Amino acid sequence: MSDKPKLLPKLLVVEDDPGLQRQLKWSYDDQEVIIAGTRDAAMEALRTHHPAVVTLDLGLPPDPDGVSEGFATLEAILQARPATKVIVASGHGARESARRAIALGAFDFYHKPVDIDELGLIVRRAYHVAELEAENRRLADSAAGTDKVLGTIVTGAPEMIKVARMVERVASANVSVMLLGASGTGKELLARGLHNASTRAKGPFVAINCAAIPENLLESELFGHERGAFTGAVKMQEGKIELAEGGTLFLDEVGDIPLPLQVKLLRFLQERVIERIGGRKTIPVDVRIVCATHQNLDEMIVQQRFREDLFYRLAEIVVRIPGLKERPGDAALLGQYFLTKFARENGREFKGFTPDAIAAMADWHWPGNVRELENRMKRAVIMAEGNRLSAIDLDLVAKSDEAALTLKAAREGADRMAIRRALARSDGNMSTTAKLLGVSRPTLYDMMKTYGIENID
Structure with missing residues (x-):
């Protein structure tokens, strides 16, 4: 039986320069690249392909020398699919355009002329953050109607x-x-x-x-x-x-x-x-x-x-x-369960967790297990000022590590969570785990060594 072809993540490139279109299309062989040269084409591609990440040139026709059409496209994309990570680019008044784009909800900004390596790094970060936020939404949905084993135990591990x-x-x-x-x-x-x-x-x-x-x-x-x-x-x-x-x-x-x-x-x-x-x-x-x-x-x-x-x-x-650390994914699932419970008890509303909080919960060693998680959640719900709980709200970051709350840290946390879940699902079979993660076995071994993850068998 032949393996099914691997589904590549979709990247929508909104760019009217044919030369740059070709350059960007062939620069991302690990993604399915969709090209659009206008706002209408971009919106049609958004509805058809549902890309998680979009790169957007602000200088689009009929205003290729300005940014009005580009900003109109940015607003239309975020209104249609607010979770989309849009990375904008322009050579026109870059600093002012960057501030305005971020204020409107853009994920990041890069300058022209395009540095493919730099843009590639931004795109990869955008995918990781999009995955973490998708996981956040899944946890919220799970907690809303959580299936409990034995009628009392919240778990997915x-x-x-x-x-x-x-x-x-x-x-x-x-x-x-x-x-x-x-x-x-x-x-x-x-x-x-x-x-x-x-x-x-x-x-x-x-x-x-x-x-x-x-x-x-x-x-x-x-x-x-x-x-x-x-x-x-x-x-x-x-x-x-x-x-x-x-x-x-x-x-x-x-x-x-x-x-x-x-x-x-x-x-x-x-x-x-x-x-x-x-x-x-x-x-x-x-x-x-x-x-x-x-x-x-x-x-x-x-x-x-x-x-x-x-x-x-x-x-x-x-x-x-097993301790909470031995239950892949349960820290975030239980965290969402307790967040919903304590928010309701205290009359507060939260949209969930920030990406760094999800990564921190997956990484934390949980010496006090579920009771520790419950106490941290209760305190955070009472004390947090924003509408999403962060790693700092949960006090899961040492003072010396606060500066390390970067997208790189979020990405590493997501990698660790994915590897642990795949190992659990495959009962520790390394070949199956590598297939689930879409990487080679040598790459998997390297990642496990880097992150200090031991096999579960």
């Missing part, structure tokens, strides 16, 4: 979709599930999703953070107590295990349970009965246990800080949750 599908499969099974992942990766959301997809969905979902409760109170929180069991126990209180009867108990940060209490929890898991503190009667409880931790329980078992027999009772099924 194959790694996270695989995790969610695994949780869906085990939801109906009567087994204990352990969720392993760094802080802020969405362990409680997955636990709630598992509960909602299970046969216990009509029962309660009870969550307790074992690390947030003092050790001397944790036993009472889990198992409850009888009146008079200890100083301050003025009435009987049911514990979280008992309150979760018929539903799901989520033990977050289970690695922080002290060893003496681990023994009591193990007994409950073996016999499915509890005794309240100060009580003498056993109480049968039908509850499913889902637990989570960011700690390395294998190491804790070796160090005798966590019981091995308890681990195997809790971890009948283990689900490992």
Whole structure:
């Protein structure tokens, strides 16, 4: 089977000089060049071919020695397709024309006589910015009607979709599930999703953070107590295990349970009965246990800080949750989701992100994962002055790097995002990844080395 011909990006050249038309047409062999010599021809080509980038000579007939027809064409192009990147050129009053063109919405400006290499660089930058803005619009559309796996998880990354599908499969099974992942990766959301997809969905979902409760109170929180069991126990209180009867108990940060209490929890898991503190009667409880931790329980078992027999009772099924950095494209998708949510809550309107923000979100290492992203978005929505959030609004740029917020940085961010997505889609197959990106394998290897990207397999 023969491969389909590769679709080249379209470049519309609006130029009335036949010699320059030919020169420009043959200078861009990696683009499909469409030539137009007048405003009417340019508008027809715009409607037919939908080019992302246009180069426009301001000196067009019937005013080839002036700029009036060129500016009229610029305004018509941007009115018909506002997202088009228009690069204007003129030898007539260049500085004044440049200011006016940029004010009207032109992407960039170059002087005549044409330097093909210089113009080629501007054109490539324009394509990258156009791609980033198209991605921005796609994210906005996705967030407006986001499909969520498990009803709660916003994702488009194959790694996270695989995790969610695994949780869906085990939801109906009567087994204990352990969720392993760094802080802020969405362990409680997955636990709630598992509960909602299970046969216990009509029962309660009870969550307790074992690390947030003092050790001397944790036993009472889990198992409850009888009146008079200890100083301050003025009435009987049911514990979280008992309150979760018929539903799901989520033990977050289970690695922080002290060893003496681990023994009591193990007994409950073996016999499915509890005794309240100060009580003498056993109480049968039908509850499913889902637990989570960011700690390395294998190491804790070796160090005798966590019981091995308890681990195997809790971890009948283990689900490992990837960090946000390991989920290509999810930072921008979740960013748009949170932007829409917080803008609505705060009565503000935003058009999305600037290109540098999309690139910065793709590049950031996200040590705090989704929780960090959520906090940055909430703060930016409140504090930002413009109608698009920038990398600076999200505080994703170090002070020493602020000057590097250039189109080159945006382009590199777009390259990194595209490579990571293609690797994820191809399951790390380098030949398939290169085909998806439209580059050779040696070029792909060079780009991955330059950007410090490792294969996912």
